[in-house]
Amino acid sequence: EFFGDPYGSGGYQIKGGIGDVINKMVGTLTTQKVNIHTGSRVQSVEHVGNNVVRLDAGEKQHFAGWNIVTAPIGVLKRGDIQFDRDVKAKIDSRIEDLAVARLTKVFVPIKESFFKERGFEANTRYNIISGDTMVVVLVLTAGKPGITIMAGGKLAAQLEDMTDSQIKRFVEDSFRHVNSLKGWENFVDGDIYVTHWNSDPLSSGAFTANRPGGQRVYSPRQWRVIFAGEAFVADNRRSPSTLAGAHISGLYAGRRVLAGLEKETGYKPPSRTRKLVVAPRLSLQKHIIH
Numbered sequence: 196e197f198f199g200d201p202y203g204s205g206g207y208q209i210k211g212g213i214g215d216v217i218n219k220m221v222g223t224l225t226t227q228k229v230n231i232h233t234g235s236r237v238q239s240v241e242h243v244g245n246n247v248v249r250l251d252a253g254e255k256q257h258f259a260g261w262n263i264v265t266a267p268i269g270v271l272k273r274g275d276i277q278f279d280r281d282v283k284a285k286i287d288s289r290i291e292d293l294a295v296a297r298l299t300k301v302f303v304p305i306k307e308s309f310f311k312e313r314g315f316e317a318n319t320r321y322n323i324i325s326g327d328t329m330v331v332v333l334v335l336t337a338g339k340p341g342i343t344i345m346a347g348g349k350l351a352a353q354l355e356d357m358t359d360s361q362i363k364r365f366v367e368d369s370f371r372h373v374n375s376l377k378g379w380e381n382f383v384d385g386d387i388y389v390t391h392w393n394s395d396p397l398s399s400g401a402f403t404a405n406r407p408g409g410q411r412v413y414s415p416r417q418w419r420v421i422f423a424g425e426a427f428v429a430d431n432r433r434s435p436s437t438l439a440g441a442h443i444s445g446l447y448a449g450r451r452v453l454a455g456l457e458k459e460t461g462y463k464p465p466s467r468t469r470k471l472v473v474a475p476r477l478s479l480q481k482h483i484i485h
Contacts, residue, residue, distance in 0.1 A: 217233070221233060232252075232255075232257060235252035235253070235255055235257075236252060236253065236397075237250050237251070237252050237266075237276055238251050238252060238253060238275075238276065238277065239251040239276060239277035239278070240262055240264065240276060240277070240278050240279075240282070240420060241277075241278065241279050242279055242282075242418055242419065242420075243258075246260055246419070246459075247259070247260065247419075248260070248261065248262040248419050248420060250262065260419065260456075261419050261420075261421070261452045261455060261456075262419060262420050262421070263421050263422075263423055263445075263448045263449070263452065264276075264420060264421070264422045264423070265422075265423050265424045265441075265445065266424075267295075267397070267398045267399060267400065267424065268290055268293055268295055268400070268403050268424070268426045269295045269398060269399025269400035270396075270397065270398070270399050271286060271290060272290060272295065272399075273399055275396070278420070279417075279418070279420075281417055281418065282417040282418065282420050285415060285417035286415065286417070286422055289412055289415045289422070289427075290403075290426065292405060292406045292408070292409025292410065293403040293404070293405060293406070293409065293411075293426055294403065294404045294405075294406055295399065295400035295401075295402075295403055295404075296347065296400060296401050296402050296403065296404050296436075297347055297348055297351040297352060297393050297400065297401060298345060298346070298347050298351055298390075298392065298393075298401035298402065299345070299346050299347075299350075299351035299352075299354045299355055299389065299390055299391075299392070299393065299401075300343055300344070300345050300389070300390045301343070301344040301345075301346070301354065301362065301365070301366060301387060301388070301389050301390075302336070302341055302342075302343050302344075302387070302388045302389075303341060303342045303343075303344075303366055303379070303383065303387050304340065304341045304383065304384040304385040304386075304387075304388075305340055305341055305342055305379060305382050305383060305384055306340060306382040306383075306384045307340040308382065309340075309378075309379065309382035310334070310335050310340065313375055315334050315335045315375075316335065317335045317336075317337065317338035318333055318334075318335065318336065318337065318338075319333070319334040319335060320332070320333050320334075321334070321372075321373055323369060323372050323373070325368075325372070328346075328348075328350050330344050330345060330346045330350070330369055331344070331345040331346075332344050332345075332369060332370070332373065333345070334376070340384065342370075342376070342379070344365075344366065344369055351393055351401075352393055352394070354389060355389065355390075355391045355393060355394050356394075357389075359387070362387055362389055363387065366387060367380070402425055402436040402437070403425060403426040403435070403436055404436065405435070410429075411426070411427065411428060411429045411435055412427060412429050413427055413428065413429045413444065413447050414427045414444055414447045414448040414451060415427065416451060419455075421448045421451055421452065422448070423441070423444040423445045423447070423448035424441050424444055424445075425437055425438065425440045425441040425444065426444075427444045427447075427448075428440040428441075428443055428444050
Protein backbone atom coordinates (compact mmCIF):
# COMPACT_ATOMS: atom_id res chain seq x y z
CA GLU A 196 0.00 0.00 0.00
CA PHE A 197 2.62 2.54 1.11
CA PHE A 198 4.83 2.06 -1.95
CA GLY A 199 1.83 2.40 -4.27
CA ASP A 200 1.87 6.18 -4.03
CA PRO A 201 1.00 7.67 -7.44
CA TYR A 202 3.69 10.32 -6.88
CA GLY A 203 6.42 7.71 -6.43
CA SER A 204 7.84 6.08 -3.34
CA GLY A 205 8.70 9.49 -1.88
CA GLY A 206 5.12 10.71 -2.17
CA TYR A 207 4.07 14.34 -1.95
CA GLN A 208 6.87 16.69 -0.90
CA ILE A 209 5.13 19.81 0.39
CA LYS A 210 7.24 22.95 0.40
CA GLY A 211 6.94 24.48 3.85
CA GLY A 212 5.32 21.33 5.29
CA ILE A 213 1.69 20.53 6.02
CA GLY A 214 1.50 23.56 8.32
CA ASP A 215 1.94 25.80 5.29
CA VAL A 216 -0.98 24.04 3.58
CA ILE A 217 -3.17 24.55 6.65
CA ASN A 218 -2.29 28.25 6.81
CA LYS A 219 -3.23 28.69 3.15
CA MET A 220 -6.53 26.88 3.72
CA VAL A 221 -7.28 29.09 6.72
CA GLY A 222 -6.49 32.18 4.66
CA THR A 223 -8.83 31.10 1.88
CA LEU A 224 -11.69 30.29 4.28
CA THR A 225 -11.20 33.55 6.19
CA THR A 226 -11.62 35.58 2.99
CA GLN A 227 -14.87 33.67 2.42
CA LYS A 228 -16.12 34.74 5.89
CA VAL A 229 -15.93 31.21 7.29
CA ASN A 230 -15.66 31.03 11.08
CA ILE A 231 -12.56 28.89 11.62
CA HIS A 232 -10.43 28.21 14.71
CA THR A 233 -6.93 26.75 14.89
CA GLY A 234 -4.46 25.99 17.65
CA SER A 235 -6.96 24.19 19.90
CA ARG A 236 -6.40 20.57 20.89
CA VAL A 237 -9.79 18.84 20.75
CA GLN A 238 -10.46 16.57 23.73
CA SER A 239 -13.98 15.36 22.98
CA VAL A 240 -16.59 15.30 20.22
CA GLU A 241 -20.22 14.71 21.12
CA HIS A 242 -23.70 15.29 19.80
CA VAL A 243 -25.88 17.81 21.63
CA GLY A 244 -29.38 17.80 20.23
CA ASN A 245 -30.38 16.47 16.84
CA ASN A 246 -28.29 18.67 14.57
CA VAL A 247 -25.32 19.96 16.53
CA VAL A 248 -21.88 18.56 17.31
CA ARG A 249 -19.90 20.03 20.20
CA LEU A 250 -16.12 19.99 20.22
CA ASP A 251 -14.53 20.42 23.64
CA ALA A 252 -11.05 21.95 23.42
CA GLY A 253 -10.33 22.49 27.10
CA GLU A 254 -11.29 26.04 27.96
CA LYS A 255 -13.02 26.51 24.61
CA GLN A 256 -16.05 24.85 23.10
CA HIS A 257 -16.97 24.94 19.44
CA PHE A 258 -20.27 23.97 17.83
CA ALA A 259 -20.89 22.74 14.30
CA GLY A 260 -23.59 21.07 12.25
CA TRP A 261 -21.13 18.46 11.00
CA ASN A 262 -17.68 17.31 12.04
CA ILE A 263 -14.96 15.69 9.92
CA VAL A 264 -12.34 14.04 12.13
CA THR A 265 -8.90 13.70 10.55
CA ALA A 266 -6.98 12.73 13.67
CA PRO A 267 -4.26 10.11 13.03
CA ILE A 268 -5.18 6.50 13.77
CA GLY A 269 -2.51 6.33 16.48
CA VAL A 270 -4.31 9.13 18.34
CA LEU A 271 -7.70 7.44 17.92
CA LYS A 272 -6.38 4.06 19.09
CA ARG A 273 -4.89 5.67 22.18
CA GLY A 274 -8.25 7.23 23.04
CA ASP A 275 -6.99 10.81 23.27
CA ILE A 276 -10.30 12.11 21.88
CA GLN A 277 -13.54 11.10 23.58
CA PHE A 278 -16.62 10.34 21.44
CA ASP A 279 -20.25 9.42 21.99
CA ARG A 280 -20.65 5.72 22.66
CA ASP A 281 -22.17 4.98 19.24
CA VAL A 282 -19.49 6.97 17.43
CA LYS A 283 -16.71 5.28 19.39
CA ALA A 284 -18.15 1.82 18.67
CA LYS A 285 -18.31 2.67 14.95
CA ILE A 286 -14.76 3.97 14.66
CA ASP A 287 -13.26 1.23 16.85
CA SER A 288 -14.76 -1.39 14.54
CA ARG A 289 -13.22 0.36 11.52
CA ILE A 290 -9.69 0.69 12.88
CA GLU A 291 -9.24 -2.60 14.72
CA ASP A 292 -7.72 -4.22 11.60
CA LEU A 293 -5.30 -1.35 11.08
CA ALA A 294 -1.77 -1.34 12.47
CA VAL A 295 0.10 1.92 12.96
CA ALA A 296 3.52 1.70 11.36
CA ARG A 297 6.70 3.14 12.80
CA LEU A 298 8.57 5.07 10.17
CA THR A 299 11.12 7.86 10.34
CA LYS A 300 12.33 9.82 7.34
CA VAL A 301 15.69 11.56 7.21
CA PHE A 302 15.73 14.12 4.39
CA VAL A 303 19.04 15.46 3.09
CA PRO A 304 18.73 18.50 0.78
CA ILE A 305 21.23 18.19 -2.07
CA LYS A 306 22.04 20.66 -4.84
CA GLU A 307 20.45 19.80 -8.16
CA SER A 308 23.81 19.77 -9.93
CA PHE A 309 24.80 16.64 -7.96
CA PHE A 310 22.05 14.60 -9.61
CA LYS A 311 22.58 16.02 -13.09
CA GLU A 312 26.28 15.19 -13.01
CA ARG A 313 25.51 11.56 -12.13
CA GLY A 314 22.45 11.12 -14.35
CA PHE A 315 20.06 10.05 -11.59
CA GLU A 316 16.41 9.45 -12.40
CA ALA A 317 13.68 10.54 -9.98
CA ASN A 318 13.04 8.12 -7.13
CA THR A 319 16.07 5.94 -7.74
CA ARG A 320 15.77 3.53 -4.84
CA TYR A 321 18.31 1.52 -2.88
CA ASN A 322 17.50 -1.01 -0.17
CA ILE A 323 20.52 -1.07 2.14
CA ILE A 324 20.76 -4.04 4.47
CA SER A 325 23.41 -3.84 7.17
CA GLY A 326 23.42 -6.47 9.90
CA ASP A 327 19.85 -6.83 11.18
CA THR A 328 18.61 -3.47 9.91
CA MET A 329 17.43 -2.23 6.53
CA VAL A 330 16.86 1.29 5.30
CA VAL A 331 15.39 2.53 2.04
CA VAL A 332 17.25 5.33 0.29
CA LEU A 333 15.37 7.38 -2.30
CA VAL A 334 17.56 9.54 -4.52
CA LEU A 335 16.03 12.63 -6.15
CA THR A 336 12.91 12.10 -4.05
CA ALA A 337 9.75 12.79 -6.07
CA GLY A 338 11.97 14.57 -8.60
CA LYS A 339 13.06 17.16 -6.03
CA PRO A 340 16.72 17.87 -5.19
CA GLY A 341 17.24 15.73 -2.12
CA ILE A 342 17.80 12.24 -0.77
CA THR A 343 15.45 10.56 1.70
CA ILE A 344 16.35 7.72 4.05
CA MET A 345 13.39 5.76 5.41
CA ALA A 346 13.76 3.53 8.46
CA GLY A 347 11.20 1.48 10.38
CA GLY A 348 10.85 -0.46 13.61
CA LYS A 349 13.28 0.14 16.48
CA LEU A 350 15.63 2.15 14.28
CA ALA A 351 12.82 4.61 13.54
CA ALA A 352 12.44 5.35 17.26
CA GLN A 353 16.20 5.58 17.78
CA LEU A 354 16.62 8.11 14.99
CA GLU A 355 14.12 10.46 16.61
CA ASP A 356 16.27 10.56 19.77
CA MET A 357 19.60 11.15 18.01
CA THR A 358 21.56 14.40 18.15
CA ASP A 359 22.44 16.30 14.97
CA SER A 360 25.96 14.86 14.96
CA GLN A 361 24.62 11.32 15.39
CA ILE A 362 22.17 11.83 12.51
CA LYS A 363 25.01 13.04 10.30
CA ARG A 364 27.04 9.90 11.10
CA PHE A 365 23.99 7.75 10.34
CA VAL A 366 23.60 9.44 6.95
CA GLU A 367 27.30 9.00 6.19
CA ASP A 368 27.14 5.32 7.10
CA SER A 369 24.05 4.79 4.93
CA PHE A 370 25.44 6.56 1.87
CA ARG A 371 28.89 4.97 1.95
CA HIS A 372 27.39 1.73 0.63
CA VAL A 373 26.37 3.44 -2.63
CA ASN A 374 29.29 4.28 -4.93
CA SER A 375 27.27 6.74 -7.00
CA LEU A 376 26.59 8.84 -3.89
CA LYS A 377 30.25 9.44 -3.10
CA GLY A 378 31.00 13.13 -2.62
CA TRP A 379 27.42 13.95 -1.57
CA GLU A 380 28.67 15.91 1.45
CA ASN A 381 30.08 18.58 -0.88
CA PHE A 382 26.60 19.26 -2.30
CA VAL A 383 24.51 19.56 0.87
CA ASP A 384 22.09 22.47 0.46
CA GLY A 385 20.66 23.05 3.94
CA ASP A 386 19.98 21.33 7.24
CA ILE A 387 19.21 17.61 7.45
CA TYR A 388 15.60 17.13 8.56
CA VAL A 389 14.30 14.24 10.67
CA THR A 390 10.59 13.46 11.12
CA HIS A 391 9.25 12.71 14.61
CA TRP A 392 5.94 11.08 13.79
CA ASN A 393 6.36 8.25 16.30
CA SER A 394 7.14 10.35 19.38
CA ASP A 395 4.83 13.26 18.54
CA PRO A 396 1.59 12.77 20.55
CA LEU A 397 -0.36 14.51 17.79
CA SER A 398 0.53 11.76 15.31
CA SER A 399 1.60 8.68 17.34
CA GLY A 400 2.91 6.87 14.29
CA ALA A 401 3.62 7.39 10.61
CA PHE A 402 0.88 5.66 8.59
CA THR A 403 -1.47 2.70 8.74
CA ALA A 404 -1.08 -0.80 7.37
CA ASN A 405 -3.95 -3.20 6.85
CA ARG A 406 -3.66 -6.48 8.76
CA PRO A 407 -4.11 -9.70 6.72
CA GLY A 408 -7.79 -10.24 6.02
CA GLY A 409 -8.71 -6.72 7.08
CA GLN A 410 -10.84 -4.42 4.97
CA ARG A 411 -10.46 -0.67 4.69
CA VAL A 412 -13.51 1.56 4.22
CA TYR A 413 -14.09 5.02 2.84
CA SER A 414 -14.65 7.80 5.41
CA PRO A 415 -16.97 6.09 7.94
CA ARG A 416 -19.84 8.13 9.35
CA GLN A 417 -21.88 7.90 12.54
CA TRP A 418 -24.58 10.53 12.97
CA ARG A 419 -22.90 13.84 12.13
CA VAL A 420 -19.32 12.75 12.66
CA ILE A 421 -17.29 11.59 9.65
CA PHE A 422 -13.75 10.24 9.77
CA ALA A 423 -11.21 10.88 7.02
CA GLY A 424 -7.50 10.43 6.37
CA GLU A 425 -4.95 8.09 4.83
CA ALA A 426 -6.45 5.11 6.70
CA PHE A 427 -9.90 5.50 5.15
CA VAL A 428 -9.34 4.64 1.49
CA ALA A 429 -11.04 1.40 0.55
CA ASP A 430 -9.51 0.95 -2.91
CA ASN A 431 -5.81 0.05 -2.98
CA ARG A 432 -5.61 1.76 -6.35
CA ARG A 433 -6.41 5.07 -4.64
CA SER A 434 -3.26 5.09 -2.52
CA PRO A 435 -4.19 4.32 1.11
CA SER A 436 -1.45 5.03 3.69
CA THR A 437 -0.26 8.08 1.75
CA LEU A 438 -0.87 11.81 1.61
CA ALA A 439 -2.44 11.31 -1.80
CA GLY A 440 -4.87 8.85 -0.23
CA ALA A 441 -5.64 11.26 2.60
CA HIS A 442 -6.54 13.88 -0.01
CA ILE A 443 -8.94 11.49 -1.72
CA SER A 444 -10.51 10.51 1.61
CA GLY A 445 -10.98 14.17 2.54
CA LEU A 446 -12.76 14.88 -0.74
CA TYR A 447 -15.04 11.89 -0.13
CA ALA A 448 -15.87 13.09 3.41
CA GLY A 449 -16.53 16.60 2.16
CA ARG A 450 -18.97 15.30 -0.42
CA ARG A 451 -20.83 13.38 2.29
CA VAL A 452 -21.23 16.60 4.29
CA LEU A 453 -22.44 18.51 1.21
CA ALA A 454 -24.92 15.73 0.44
CA GLY A 455 -26.26 15.99 4.00
CA LEU A 456 -26.60 19.77 3.74
CA GLU A 457 -28.41 19.49 0.42
CA LYS A 458 -30.84 16.98 1.90
CA GLU A 459 -31.55 19.15 4.95
CA THR A 460 -31.52 22.64 3.49
CA GLY A 461 -31.51 22.31 -0.29
CA TYR A 462 -28.09 23.94 -0.46
CA LYS A 463 -26.06 23.09 -3.54
CA PRO A 464 -22.42 24.19 -3.76
CA PRO A 465 -21.21 25.94 -6.94
CA SER A 466 -20.33 23.42 -9.62
CA ARG A 467 -16.59 23.07 -10.03
CA THR A 468 -14.62 20.40 -11.82
CA ARG A 469 -11.08 19.68 -10.78
CA LYS A 470 -8.97 17.05 -12.48
CA LEU A 471 -6.05 15.57 -10.58
CA VAL A 472 -3.30 14.77 -13.06
CA VAL A 473 -1.05 11.97 -11.92
CA ALA A 474 2.12 11.10 -13.77
CA PRO A 475 3.89 8.47 -11.67
CA ARG A 476 7.48 7.59 -12.41
CA LEU A 477 8.70 4.07 -11.86
CA SER A 478 11.49 3.99 -9.30
CA LEU A 479 14.75 2.20 -10.05
CA GLN A 480 15.25 -0.26 -7.21
CA LYS A 481 18.59 -1.64 -6.10
CA HIS A 482 19.45 -3.88 -3.18
CA ILE A 483 22.70 -3.46 -1.30
CA ILE A 484 23.54 -6.02 1.36
CA HIS A 485 26.41 -5.17 3.69
